[in-house]
Amino acid sequence: MTLYLNLAELLGARIEQGLYRPGQRLPSVRALSVEHGVSLSTVQQAYRMLEDSGMVSPRPKSGYFVSEGRHLPALPAVSRPAQRPVDISQWEQVLELVRSTPRQDVMQLGRGMPDINSPTLKPLLRSLAQLSRRQDMPGLYYDNIHGNLALREQIARLTLDSGCRLSPADLVVTTGCHEALSCSIRAVCEPGDIVAVDSPSFHGAMQTLKGLGMKALEIPTDPVTGISLEALELALEQWPIKLIQITPSCNNPLGYIMPEARKKALLSLAQRYDVAILEDDVYGDLAYTYPRPRTLKSFDDDGRVLLCSSFSKTLAPGLRIGWVAPGRYLERVLHMKYISTGSTASQPQLAIADFIKAGHYQPHVRRMRSQYQRSRDLMSDWVTRYFPPGTRVSRPQGGFMLWVELPEHFDTLRLNRALLEQGVQIAVGSIFSASGKFRHCLRMNFAALPTPSIEAAVRKVGETALRLLDQDDACA
Amino acid sequence: MTLYLNLAELLGARIEQGLYRPGQRLPSVRALSVEHGVSLSTVQQAYRMLEDSGMVSPRPKSGYFVSEGRHLPALPAVSRPAQRPVDISQWEQVLELVRSTPRQDVMQLGRGMPDINSPTLKPLLRSLAQLSRRQDMPGLYYDNIHGNLALREQIARLTLDSGCRLSPADLVVTTGCHEALSCSIRAVCEPGDIVAVDSPSFHGAMQTLKGLGMKALEIPTDPVTGISLEALELALEQWPIKLIQITPSCNNPLGYIMPEARKKALLSLAQRYDVAILEDDVYGDLAYTYPRPRTLKSFDDDGRVLLCSSFSKTLAPGLRIGWVAPGRYLERVLHMKYISTGSTASQPQLAIADFIKAGHYQPHVRRMRSQYQRSRDLMSDWVTRYFPPGTRVSRPQGGFMLWVELPEHFDTLRLNRALLEQGVQIAVGSIFSASGKFRHCLRMNFAALPTPSIEAAVRKVGETALRLLDQDDACA
Numbered sequence: 001m002t003l004y005l006n007l008a009e010l011l012g013a014r015i016e017q018g019l020y021r022p023g024q025r026l027p028s029v030r031a032l033s034v035e036h037g038v039s040l041s042t043v044q045q046a047y048r049m050l051e052d053s054g055m056v057s058p059r060p061k062s063g064y065f066v067s068e069g070r071h072l073p074a075l076p077a078v079s080r081p082a083q084r085p086v087d088i089s090q091w092e093q094v095l096e097l098v099r100s101t102p103r104q105d106v107m108q109l110g111r112g113m114p115d116i117n118s119p120t121l122k123p124l125l126r127s128l129a130q131l132s133r134r135q136d137m138p139g140l141y142y143d144n145i146h147g148n149l150a151l152r153e154q155i156a157r158l159t160l161d162s163g164c165r166l167s168p169a170d171l172v173v174t175t176g177c178h179e180a181l182s183c184s185i186r187a188v189c190e191p192g193d194i195v196a197v198d199s200p201s202f203h204g205a206m207q208t209l210k211g212l213g214m215k216a217l218e219i220p221t222d223p224v225t226g227i228s229l230e231a232l233e234l235a236l237e238q239w240p241i242k243l244i245q246i247t248p249s250c251n252n253p254l255g256y257i258m259p260e261a262r263k264k265a266l267l268s269l270a271q272r273y274d275v276a277i278l279e280d281d282v283y284g285d286l287a288y289t290y291p292r293p294r295t296l297k298s299f300d301d302d303g304r305v306l307l308c309s310s311f312s313k314t315l316a317p318g319l320r321i322g323w324v325a326p327g328r329y330l331e332r333v334l335h336m337k338y339i340s341t342g343s344t345a346s347q348p349q350l351a352i353a354d355f356i357k358a359g360h361y362q363p364h365v366r367r368m369r370s371q372y373q374r375s376r377d378l379m380s381d382w383v384t385r386y387f388p389p390g391t392r393v394s395r396p397q398g399g400f401m402l403w404v405e406l407p408e409h410f411d412t413l414r415l416n417r418a419l420l421e422q423g424v425q426i427a428v429g430s431i432f433s434a435s436g437k438f439r440h441c442l443r444m445n446f447a448a449l450p451t452p453s454i455e456a457a458v459r460k461v462g463e464t465a466l467r468l469l470d471q472d473d474a475c476a
Numbered sequence: 477m478t479l480y481l482n483l484a485e486l487l488g489a490r491i492e493q494g495l496y497r498p499g500q501r502l503p504s505v506r507a508l509s510v511e512h513g514v515s516l517s518t519v520q521q522a523y524r525m526l527e528d529s530g531m532v533s534p535r536p537k538s539g540y541f542v543s544e545g546r547h548l549p550a551l552p553a554v555s556r557p558a559q560r561p562v563d564i565s566q567w568e569q570v571l572e573l574v575r576s577t578p579r580q581d582v583m584q585l586g587r588g589m590p591d592i593n594s595p596t597l598k599p600l601l602r603s604l605a606q607l608s609r610r611q612d613m614p615g616l617y618y619d620n621i622h623g624n625l626a627l628r629e630q631i632a633r634l635t636l637d638s639g640c641r642l643s644p645a646d647l648v649v650t651t652g653c654h655e656a657l658s659c660s661i662r663a664v665c666e667p668g669d670i671v672a673v674d675s676p677s678f679h680g681a682m683q684t685l686k687g688l689g690m691k692a693l694e695i696p697t698d699p700v701t702g703i704s705l706e707a708l709e710l711a712l713e714q715w716p717i718k719l720i721q722i723t724p725s726c727n728n729p730l731g732y733i734m735p736e737a738r739k740k741a742l743l744s745l746a747q748r749y750d751v752a753i754l755e756d757d758v759y760g761d762l763a764y765t766y767p768r769p770r771t772l773k774s775f776d777d778d779g780r781v782l783l784c785s786s787f788s789k790t791l792a793p794g795l796r797i798g799w800v801a802p803g804r805y806l807e808r809v810l811h812m813k814y815i816s817t818g819s820t821a822s823q824p825q826l827a828i829a830d831f832i833k834a835g836h837y838q839p840h841v842r843r844m845r846s847q848y849q850r851s852r853d854l855m856s857d858w859v860t861r862y863f864p865p866g867t868r869v870s871r872p873q874g875g876f877m878l879w880v881e882l883p884e885h886f887d888t889l890r891l892n893r894a895l896l897e898q899g900v901q902i903a904v905g906s907i908f909s910a911s912g913k914f915r916h917c918l919r920m921n922f923a924a925l926p927t928p929s930i931e932a933a934v935r936k937v938g939e940t941a942l943r944l945l946d947q948d949d950a951c952a
Binding site: 094095099117125126128132138144146174175176178182186190191208312319320336339340345346347348 | 567570571574575576587588589592593597601602604605606608609613614615616617618619620621622650651652654655658662666667680683684686687688689788792793794795796810811812814815816817818819820821822823824
């Protein structure tokens with residue numbers, strides 16, 4: 001990453017964390033140039049970038065100021081999970097979430113669905129339709145086990161943006177990121193093995209660990225900088241950890257982007273203790289800053305990172321096309337892929353390859369990024385307005401998920417049940433913990449273009465939470 | 477199954493097994509009526525059915541005769557695998573087969589590809605194209621974890637033909653039969669468990685056992701009647717078997733249909749020893765006789781059979797749509813499905829549901845059945861003509877796979893290497909055994925409409941085998 005991007009990231013993080021408040025004057029160009037040992041023009045570039053993203057405003061002859069923004073709610077606390085490997089629970093809650101069929105009468109704020117109504121997706125649908133009309137019917141054949149070569153070429157090209165140098169031969173196409181994760185975990189671990197995970201952590205990956213008989217060791221995680229390297233190192237000393245499973249860029253559910261220096265430090269740690277890393281990058285291309293953050297994989301020089309991603313969040317989940325760059329575990333991942341689903345469906349692979357090759361991917365993702373960033377601000381405002389005082393909210397740097405932390409003894413399972421009667425569904429916090437922590441938290445999706453009915457749904461969530469809190473107070 | 481079908485199946489099997497030779501007079505209607513305790517009209521119905529299938533011909537006033545057929549080659553021997561659980565090998569050979577991309581210059585006789593060029597498939601492609609043009613873009617959404625309800629309704633309806641009474645709630649849609657198999661195996665077994673398998677057995681299922689850390693116990697299998705119940709019972713007495721993995725209808729690779737009485741006996745055995753059965757029925761709808769054979773599942777009254785199938789052999793493998801009726805293991809299979817790929821792609825599910833609902837499935841399958849039966853006869857003839865004397869050949873009762881057994885010390889791995897240089901690929905026999913047996917066997921696909929170039933390819937296989945045998949003799 002270039003110097004100005006590094007600096008912009010740092011300043012942005014400080015503003016997001018509240019070190020500089022709205023309206024406050026930021027350090028001068030000269031001061032920053034001295035402090036960071038970079039040129040004046042580098043600082044100016046960084047400020048211009050922050051200006052473009054709306055975080056800072058220049059005032060003629062006075063320098064740069066933090067944009068007079070909305071009142072930002074406090075961030076969630078750093079997680080403090082139990083420091084021992086546990087068997088994963090919470091399958092019933094996850095099942096409740098994933099067995100639901102899209103219904104007209106329920107506003108589903110719980111699932112990981114992107115907005116698929118953007119006109120920038122139309123060429124993909126056209127391509128799918130055209131493939132069905134082709135005389136040679138390419139969509140009906142078995143593909144080879146690696147996946148379609150044209151698609152792997154395009155994926156290799158896309159990953160340049162995250163600093164990777166991958167060839168098509170380094171990639172295996174999978175049925176969604178889910179399959180990339182489960183094949184990767186099985187490629188590295190045996191049942192009974194211990195896997196370190198960020199906390200909160202994506203429920204799908206944790207259920208995979210559960211289903212394959214592994215134990216999860218939840219590591220304290222900061223809502224701005226990600227997994228605690230100090231806690232992770234202690235854990236690596238204490239336990240025979242086989243794998244670190246982590247979502248460092250546009251984390252699900254917290255939305256943070258782990259700073260680049262910490263990514264490098266994480267990788268060194270993994271090298272020192274000779275542990276593999278499963279890097280889930282499924283939201284990485286949806287970072288609000290451009291260029292997107294680098295992956296751990298891009299720093300990986302001995303093939304220990306298995307980089308997993310998909311087009312489920314950037315394009316559409318119904319296509320079920322993901323991929324993995326498994327490094328030194330390639331052969332084993334191929335075996336696991338074969339026994340999991342055989343080859344991957346051809347038609348969506350070909351359509352996505354066409355879509356990227358024709359140059360439709362970047363404009364689409366660019367559009368979605370800024371839509372999601374605007375929706376994040378709006379939904380944060382709604383939460384500030386409608387939720388109980390003291391509610392803490394994540395400040396996502398990418399993707400379309402908001403993490404909300406209610407008072408400590410609040411039960412979001414109960415909230416969800418009360419909400420379903422009112423036609424609203426959220427994702428309860430406990431599914432993001434191996435041991436059922438985060439019962440007082442919830443995740444909401446802000447992908448869809450904001451409408452009054454979405455605002456009404458968020459309001460219902462907040463007001464129902466308030467009502468339940470009042471009931472508790474009355475009983476206490 | 478009705479009485480006349482039972483009788484037709486029995487007579488057909490006897491003819492296939494050579495108990496009645498071509499041109500020989502069959503028992504009179506009256507004699508069979510007495511022997512089997514059925515009415516004269518039942519016997520007449522059975523004979524009419526065999527007449528329709530071309531196996532018998534009536535001669536006025538003299539009764540029924542076995543059709544003067546081609547000279548039928550001898551059947552493969554009953555397998556005699558090692559009677560102990562083994563770790564599964566052969567992944568390298570399987571990988572060689574499945575990593576190959578369809579190539580213009582290679583005639584792939586090895587893979588499990590159906591003929592997808594039938595005009596009866598056109599409505600499916602139309603439906604896929606229409607779905608891509610719909611404004612509500614149903615193909616882009618996450619489906620629920622059970623699979624699309626409309627498709628499950630149609631599958632439930634189709635399984636009536638195999639004697640099942642299933643409701644949509646009994647079914648889970650999967651990404652091909654592969655995923656149905658792996659989810660089922662993981663739902664029942666833990667790593668280290670012993671699974672009894674037919675022998676030869678489908679390599680995909682065996683590689684799944686391998687990948688999940690189970691051991692396979694190969695059971696002697698008859699090329700006409702299927703797995704030896706006597707040997708299986710001995711094994712059940714001797715070993716703590718958790719699961720019986722079997723393809724009883726239109727077996728892959730042998731093509732037999734296990735007689736109904738033996739299916740029932742197998743199920744009783746499983747009940748007696750309290751073992752689950754994984755029934756792979758992926759070729760079942762392609763049985764050459766109509767109605768198709770009953771599944772083990774149709775006799776299962778305590779939910780111990782996990783019936784797995786897909787549309788990969790009947791419609792097209794590139795769609796990657798399979799399903800499982802997991803009986804008492806439903807909840808556990810759902811979990812395994814969730815961690816394997818999440819929900820299944822929506823668009824192909826919707827297209828297949830449309831296709832079946834509009835009445836296109838049965839005519840398509842009827843057409844493919846008779847095409848495959850004719851191609852079976854043709855390919856058997858080619859093998860008889862071009863292969864070394866003494867070659868034994870299976871006599872498939874459904875599907876599109878021929879199993880060929882060469883002299884005992886022949887090495888088909890060597891044959892395959894020599895053939896690839898000539899642009900032909902076969903499936904080597906050793907991948908169908910957990911312990912690498914059947915090195916002298918091979919499997920060939922006869923799905924495609926016969927052409928001179930396919931005949932030339934089969935001829936190349938035979939002549940190359942002859943040449944290698946001659947070399948061996950010269951060296952001996």
